[in-house]
Structures are given as structure tokens and as C-alpha cells.
Ligand SMILES: Cc1cc2nc3c(=O)[nH]c(=O)nc-3n(C[C@H](O)[C@H](O)[C@H](O)COP(=O)(O)OP(=O)(O)OC[C@H]3O[C@@H](n4cnc5c(N)ncnc54)[C@H](O)[C@@H]3O)c2cc1C
């Protein structure tokens with residue numbers, strides 16, 4: 001068997017893996033990246049990019065409807081799908097391959113598998129196996145795959161998973177969606193706006209976006225219902241049938257829903273199948289747990305970044321972990337201090353920033369009230385109606401939204417902030433800075449928001465607090 005030595009091997013060229021390669025090469029190490037499908041990963045071709053391309057027309061149409069004097073024509077699904085195709089480069093990864101090769105790093109097409117300490121076997125499409133040996137580190141960045149719940153008949157009913165929704169060519173007229181999380185809400189709304197006239201969301205829990213502040217899910221459910229989406233909370237699917245078309249979804253209350261397609265969006269699990277974890281003494285199954293330097297405890301040459309480690313299933317957090325990991329690997333390889341503040345992941349545990357690109361948008365950073373209380377903080381919260389902020393009112397008639405800040409009363413700093421409303425995504429980074437830097441509220445008071453912007457919400461929240 002051919003064998004090649006290299007400083008660092010990265011398995012998986014998604015956003016996390018690519019960024020590890022970028023950092024280790026910048027630090028003077030050689031790197032081989034192993035990718036079995038498309039360089040750029042789930043995010044570039046099947047997840048973040050196409051979903052946001054599909055959602056943008058819906059967002060813009062909602063904005064236009066709120067401003068008198070503008071004419072809104074009918075949505076042209078073919079043009080929207082064409083722009084989506086352009087955004088994913090027609091599923092061609094040439095640009096990302098160029099980027100990797102220019103680092104320079106070596107890209108190996110094939111499936112990577114741990115074969116022993118510092119050893120990775122790469123099986124190419126034609127079955128040829130190449131053995132790689134890492135002088136310093138192996139970094140696992142294989143991402144995650146969707147979960148299919150064990151509902152009788154579901155697997156046989158050929159349900160759609162997130163990739164089917166983001167690569168859609170023909171929008172089904174009747175769409176059922178199982179789940180009430182981020183994928184269900186984003187893709188349910190996007191497909192409804194593109195022509196899925198009968199869209200039904202089947203949500204097991206008592207609200208949408210269960211990990212966020214409940215008011216955000218409530219506002220989103222109101223908006224979906226106003227747009228004609230049937231949002232069913234507390235819905236338990238007992239059985240799914242599909243002999244030919246349509247698919248029939250049976251619920252515990254005895255009712256049934258007919259749909260042309262059923263999208264299942266019930267979470268994701270780490271992509272650990274056949275990764276060879278057992279070859280290095282690790283249990284095969286759950287997320288690959290890491291310490292804050294992204295190293296797998298007990299295996300000093302092995303690291304895991306991105307969705308695979310289960311910390312936060314978000315592109316920007318995977319890339320952040322990749323920067324930490326790459327720099328740690330370089331520091332350790334060169335015998336430099338590896339415990340500087342920039343070389344530790346301190347952001348994942350605090351509540352990662354996240355934007356849900358629905359109408360209204362929902363975004364949050366840090367702890368929810370529930371999480372802050374569970375963590376034992378002396379919590380006080382303040383809330384404010386975003387529609388009462390002049391900058392929001394000027395964006396359009398009937399602007400509806402809300403903001404909530406969670407405060408550590410003992411230290412008078414922000415623990416978390418949530419916004420729900422049209423175009424709130426760009427408010428999030430200010431919140432992220434305030435939460436991350438633990439800016440005292442008395443200092444934040446002097447960060448004066450410009451008039452008339454939606455950012456005046458900061459002033460209103462602080463006034464509500466009593467400043
Ligand atoms: C519909 C949808 C929308 C999303 N939207 C957003 C969003 O707006 N913002 C956001 O922050 N996050 C979003 N996410 C989450 C985001 O896509 C992931 O967090 C991100 O892609 C994780 O990056 P990663 O590099 O860890 O893994 P991935 O992007 O999954 O990349 C892993 C790569 O590893 C390769 N691979 C796997 N196993 C092997 C192997 N054994 N050998 C070789 N190669 C292998 C895969 O082919 C893949 O290219 C979304 C997810 C979904 C499903």
C-alpha cells in the first residue's frame with residue numbers, strides 16, 4: 001500500500017475542515033485534506049447557502065408588503081431556483097478546490113478512515129486505498145447527517161430530508177413538515193412562499209424553535225399562520241403510509257394529513273459511521289468529545305471540529321473551533337505555548353450566536369432566561385416591543401417584533417439577548433460583543449445608538465432596566 005507522510009491530516013472539507021487546513025498551512029505545516037464528496041461541505045451546497053438563497057425572496061416580499069407605494073409582482077419560482085443554483089455553483093466545487101490547492105494543501109478525493117495512531121486510509125471511488133501518516137495531528141471534521149425518527153412506515157415513505165428541500169426542483173403543492181426546529185421553520189416557510197400552498201408543520205413540542213426564548217417561537221408561529229401555514233403544536237405522528245402518491249401522515253389524535261411530500265427535519269447526528277474510531281480506542285456512536293483546545297481527551301494527536309463534536313451545529317462555530325484547533329496544532333508542533341487565551345474555545349459553552357432566517361427573523365446569543373436560571377445566575381430580564389422603536393416603525397407598517405435581555409444582576413452584565421422581528425439579524429453582532437466582552441450595563445449606556453435605527457432597541461432595553 002502506498003503511504004505518504006504529512007504534518008496534518010484533515011478528514012472532511014466542510015467549512016470546519018477547510019479552516020483547519022488554512023490555519024495549519026499559515027502556521028508553516030504541510031496538510032492533506034480528505035474529502036469524499038464536495039469541498040465546501042454541507043453548508044456550501046446543501047445547507048446554509050441554498051436555504052438562505054431560497055428564503056431571501058420571501059423576506060424581501062414581506063418587506064415590500066409593509067411599505068405603501070410599492071408594487072409587488074408574483075414570485076417567479078424558476079428565477080428563485082436559478083439564483084439558488086448559482087449560489088451553490090451548480091454543485092461544482094472547483095472554486096473551493098482551487099482555494100485548498102492554493103493554500104497550498106493537498107486534496108485527496110475519497111473516504112477517510114482512521115487506521116491506527118496517526119494513520120488514515122483513504123479509499124478512492126475506484127477502490128484504491130492510500131495510507132497517510134500524520135507527523136503531528138489528525139483532525140476529524142466529517143460533520144453530521146440527518147436523523148430519521150423510528151416512526152412506523154416513515155423510512156419506506158421516501159421522506160424528504162433537508163438536502164431534498166434545499167435542492168428542490170419542483171415545489172410540491174402540498175407539503176407536510178415533521179419538526180419545529182430551525183430546518184423545519186426555514187424550509188417550511190421558504191417552500192410555502194415558493195408555491196407549497198398547503199404547508200403543514202407537525203411539531204411535537206409546545207412551540208417552535210424550542211431552544212430559544214419561547215416568545216420568539218410564538219411570534220414566528222403567528223406569522224406562519226397569518227401566511228396560511230398550518231402549524232400544529234403537540235402533534236404526534238404515529239404512522240406514515242405511501243403506496244404510491246400522496247404520502248399520508250397519521251397523528252395520535254386520529255386525524256391524518258395527505259401531502260405530496262413529507263419533509264423530515266428532526267435534528268442531526270454526528271457523521272461517525274465507518275470513521276475507524278474503534279481503531280484508536282474510541283467508542284463509535286455519539287459526538288466525538290473534545291477539550292477546549294479541540295483535542296480528543298486521551299489521544300494527544302487527534303482533534304475534532306465542527307458538527308462532529310456536537311458543541312454547536314453552526315458553520316460559524318465550526319470555523320471558530322477550526323481556528324482554535326489549527327493554531328493549537330501549530331503551537332504544539334513548534335513547541336510554543338499552547339495555552340494562550342486565543343487557543344481555547346471559550347464561546348461554545350456560553351450560547352453561540354445564531355440567526356434563524358425566517359419571517360420574522362429570530363436571533364439570539366448567550367443564555368436564555370431558562371438556561372441562565374438553570375446555571376444558577378442571579379437573573380433579571382427586560383423585554384421591549386421592537387415595533388415601538390422609531391427605526392423599526394420606519395421600516396414598514398405593522399412591524400412586529402420583540403427583544404429580551406437576560407442580565408446577571410450581581411455583575412450587571414448581559415448573559416443573553418434575543419431579537420425576533422423583520423431584519424433583526426444585523427443587530428446580533430452588537431449583542432455578541434456585549435455578551436462576550438461582558439460589557440457592564442453602565443458602560444453600555446454610553447454606546448449611543450444612531451437615530452432612527454432599529455438599534456435604538458438597546459437604549460430602550462437599558463431604560464427598561466432602569467438606567
Ligand atoms: C438546511 C440547513 C441549513 C443550515 N443553515 C445554516 C445557517 O444558515 N447558518 C449556520 O451557521 N449553519 C447552518 N446550518 C448548519 C451548517 O450547515 C453546519 O453546521 C456546517 O455545515 C458544519 O460544518 P462541518 O465542516 O462541521 O461539516 P459539513 O459541512 O457537514 O462538512 C463535512 C464534510 O466531510 C465530508 N466527509 C464526511 N465523512 C467523510 C469521510 N469519512 N471521508 C471524507 N470526507 C468525509 C463530507 O462529504 C462533507 O463535505 C444549516 C444546516 C442545514 C441542514
Ligand SMILES: NC(=O)c1ccc[n+]([C@@H]2O[C@H](COP(=O)([O-])OP(=O)(O)OC[C@H]3O[C@@H](n4cnc5c(N)ncnc54)[C@H](O)[C@@H]3O)[C@@H](O)[C@H]2O)c1
Nearest residue numbers: 149179180181182183184204265266267268313355356357
Ligand atoms: N439558520 C441556522 O443557523 C440553521 C439553519 C438550519 C439548520 N441549522 C442547524 O442544523 C441543525 C439541525 O436542524 P434541525 O432543524 O434538523 O434540528 P433542531 O434540533 O433545530 O430541531 C429538531 C426538531 O425536531 C423535533 N423532533 C426531534 N425528534 C422528533 C421526533 N422523533 N418526532 C417529532 N419531532 C421530533 C424537535 O422537537 C425539534 O423541533 C440545528 O442544530 C441547527 O443548529 C442552523
